[in-house]
Amino acid sequence: MLMKKLPEWYYDELIQVGTDYESEDEVLNYDRKMGSIRNIAGEAETMCKLIDIQPENEILEIGCGTGEFSIELSKYCKKVTALDISQKMLDFAEKKAKFRQRENIKFINAGFLTFDSGETKYDAVVTQLVLHHLPDFWKLIALKNINSMLKEGGKFFLKDVVFSSEIQDFDEYFSQLFQNMPTEADDKVVEAMKLHIKEEYSTFDWTMKGLIEQAGFKIEEYVHKKGFMATYLCIKQ
Structure with missing residues (x-):
């Protein structure tokens, strides 16, 4: 498995948008915050049941961050390959996995466009809160790569x-969204969300559906919550 050598006209996914996670302090803050506002162990268990992960399966996670979800996934399958474009994130994730004695995870510095799996084919690919880093054209390229x-x-x-x-009315929608943030979401979470809306590439539901289907997937289950958080369970056609 290698990082692809891409043409000069390809989008550079290694340039981070939004929060800079090359800072060790930001990585540590991110890890702490995710631990406080998410039940990642519960999310992993639910997702594995949804996908019907088996002990012999190999899973690819794209955008593993500080590794918490990859570590949980590794309890249900044979092997997890975990990608992230931030080497600082990966260093933190590797230390965490080693401390917890999870030896069936391979961490790789790559992303949607740059990862080359070689001859390896995975039973499942998972990615959470990462695809929005790419403009829509490159989302389709990424989804085709996953397929x-x-x-x-x-x-x-x-x-x-x-x-x-x-x-x-998106002006009214976002105004209400920021006013009604849960109590556990501090000012940094709100500022990160504002930065996301301003500088990142989240798209519309009808666009995402078209991109997923154009990439060769059938959407088996789709859930949309709060007007902005969507989950898709897809199968390769």
Whole structure:
């Protein structure tokens, strides 16, 4: 498995948008915050049941961050390959996995466009809150890459910020969203969300559906919550 050598005209996914996670302090803050606002162990268990992960399966996670989800996934399958474009994130994740004695995880500095799985085909690919880092054209290229790395009938689980086309007034919607943030979401979480809306590439639900289907997937299950958080369970056609 190698990092692809890409043409000069390819989008550079290694340039981070939004929060800079090359800072060790930001990585540590991110890890602490995710631990406080998410039940990652519960999310992993639910997702593994949804996808029907088996002990002999090999899973690819794209955008593993500080590794918490990869560590949980590794309890249900044979092997996890975990990608992230931030080497600082990967260093933190590797130390965490080693401390918890999870030896069936391979961490690789790569992303949607740059990872080359070689001859390896995965039983499932999962990615959460990462695809929005790419503009829509490159989302499709990324989704096609994912499809090519799956076994026939392999599953793809996507969770990301995807805006509902039913929202009529986005000024009012975001104003209400920021006013009604849960108490555990501090000022940094709110500022990160504002930065996300301003500088990142979250798209609409109808666009994401078209991109997923164009990439060769059938959407088996789709859930949209709060007007901006979507999950898709897909199968390779």
